[in-house]
Amino acid sequence: MKDETKAAIICIAPAIAIIGTFTLFPIFYSFGLSTTDWDGLSPTINFVGLSNYSKLISSGAFWNSIKVTLYYTVGVSIISVIAGLALASLINRTGGRLASFYRVIYFIPVVTSFVAAGVVWKSLFSPAGFLSDTFRSIGLSPPNWLADPIWAMPALIIVGAWMRLGFNTVISLAGLQSIPRGYYEKAKIDGAGALNRFRFVTIPLMKPIILLLLIMSLVDAFLIFDLAFVMTGGGPLGATNVAGLLLYKNAFHYYKMGFASAIGVMIFAIVLIITLVQMRLFKFGRRA
């Protein structure tokens, strides 16, 4: 065997072993498990075919879960992408002198854990918390945020968007700064005002970045867990019982490992669809 091959084996064996064991193999394992009704403990495993899936499809709780997860996903993505773009544009307009400073400031929420953020915001959203106090001090009566089925998810969305903002801003900023000034100068000479320059130069050239941000946000947000666990535990009345929570509870609280695996497979399928749609749109975005 060639020297290079021998060396390569040593170099990638650990990686293959670990990724194989904990990423690739589990995919098949999950598919397999999802066809059983195993509870994770008993020595016998019963094959039940696709009945877990039919149970899921007819389960109100499941569809509710998907619904609220999508609610969160779309909410966070749209808000954080638009806000990120806007913020990046503003930072860019200042001529970039304090850009690094702003980048770090807005980025701090990104590097804190969802748990820490959840804990802090949970306190802020509590009826005795800062936000409610502020509302009252200007004469409005605040809802009982996290205990209110209508406001619980919006509250989570606010936190989610807040945590994502810095990330989207940094990426948007990089995109904006990579647009050659020549385009703007030509547009100026051609008589375009600031708004038109934004419309006809910035937006088209930023299309790939906007697409990239959207897709990253969508996939990332769909996988939310920590935030919901800490802030609401899935309530009230399932208003924030996101897919990840549903899977977790079924697997580790109700001991329905087979059933939970089916949920896992469904989540996988949905994320796959989002990703494939991304790749399609990307081609469009590129050509345009």
Added chain:
Amino acid sequence: MAKLVIKNLVKRFGKTTAVSNLNLNIKEGELVVLLGPSGCGKTTTLRCIAGLETPDEGEIWIGDTLVNDMSPKDRDVAMVFQTYALYPHMTIYDNLAFPLKMGKVPRREIDVKVKKVAQMLGIGELLDRKPTQLSGGQQQRVALGAAMVREPKVFLMDEPLSNIDAKLRVHMRAEIKKLQKDLGVTTIYVTHDQIEAMTMADRVALIIEGTLQQHGSPSDIYNHPANTFVGTFVGSPPMNLIECSLIEMNGLLSLEFGGFVYKLNKNIVGITEKKAGGSELVLGIRPEDLTLHLNQVEGSYEGKVSIIESLGRESVAYVGVGADILKIFVPKTLGFSVKVGDKVWVSFDEDKVHIFDKKFGKILI
């Protein structure tokens, strides 16, 4: 120090054949230059000798050992790269010591060898610096040192001077040549610069498109080129090539070109007649073997000056003779009296005429 023998070397990359059937015999202690245009296969050949490429066919012998299946480190050869390949994160000392360290040489011995080489190359003061802190010339010396420190059987040099500015290059050429003579190590030197080849080589191997064209001393290559490739590659400005036909005129064999006739010298008439495969030939003559006259002289051909290139010390005139344009040196005595558009006469130095066959370019005389 060892002799090197290359037998029938073939190396392909995908569909292209980089080196085809190369045979080379290199003597102990000699400096052989592999010369040729970019992409001709000379670097590939060098890398095959080094062990960085595996030949598809053929054998490589270093000394009495067939090294085809040996890894580079076992072949006892050292290479100097065009880019110097100095390890940027190591000091000069460590760069020089590295090959010895890999060879498990004891530390004290390493120190002795490194310091000796550093002194020989005049880089003793630089041992604590890092490569980026050195000038191009200094880096080049370190690269040389890293090869020398291993005391190998063969030095391989891949265009080591091409990244150096012209003035320093002339100086380094002499230094490398002297170093090689002092150390007496068999050296194979790759370059596309014919001046380098001519000034440094004991022997030159001219390679074009993967094939060896000629292997001989610089003066052999220059004065007796084996074919038109060799003739035109070496020498600046390049050799003039005139397509001509072999004819019989007045009972004498002559070469006819563009309406002019060149009477073949009696010395070469016989050989020409024997060797000419057909009647289509090429006459080659170097610019310095042509003489420019302002008046018609016996045996000269009329032409018109179309361009004059002034190279400072001398000028080259492009003279249209018949259908060809001949490059010819303007002697200082004539100097400025030759202008574009002038009618002049050109004569050939008989002894320096080369005759090639047209089809393969091979030399007949």
Added chain:
Amino acid sequence: MNERDISQATVRNLIKRIAGIVRRTWVHIFLLTLGFVVLMPFLWMITTSLKPLELMRVPPHLIPTHFYWQNYAIALESAPFGRYYLNTIIVTIGIVVGQLFLSSLAGYAFARLRFPGRNILFLVLLSTLMIPIYITLIPSYLIIRGFGLVNTYLGLILPFLVSAFGIFLFRQYYIGFPKDLEDKALMDGCSRLQIWRHIFLPLSKPAFATLGIFAFLFAWNSFLWPLIVTTDPDMWTIQIGLAMFSGRYGTQWTYLMAGTTISIIPAIAIFIILQKYYIKHLALSARLG
């Protein structure tokens, strides 16, 4: 043009420049205010953590009149945050070191070695980046449980010892290395692995910094996996500790905020130190995307 025209033009330019400065200043004011708003939850967190319990609802003074450090002591006592810190540090170091080392090795192999199946293997590796954790979660748990690694550091570290992202990163980094260096090293007598050890590894500092910070943040902020793999509170990481603490002391914000502050300081510190690499990497990905 007479003098009056020239001075008029100069005045106009001056007005434009002043307008520009004024506009930019407004933008700065807005951005700074927004920055303040964005960081406010943390500012609230810090000031609350330094107030005595009775005052926790009272709006904070701009500069706290009294730094109530006791909250931190109490938090550290009532939940063994020290223990959680230790666990998290061990796990984080394990994951970061493992990822740095193994990604560098594998990245080198994919970048510079020729071996059969290299391209396919790399594509497979890349594709794993898109796999959501939920489909691998339960089986990974069962495997770890099967190995008897529940409630162990190894169980917390093992699945994340290798990162496809890291391998990709190092491969990109190493692909740019000049080939001559490798050839020289081969001539100098290095084996392929020695080339990695003596040449690629020492020159990898930027890549280490970049992957280092990503790996650190991932490990430090990790919640779901530690949650299911540790049933023994002694093995909890700081995120779990914080979440449980929040459940128990939910309304006693002063202590809670102290605990939270403790949990995020290392992440923020590391980020501020290495932010150059993190942001550079993001910007690069943005341009390539």
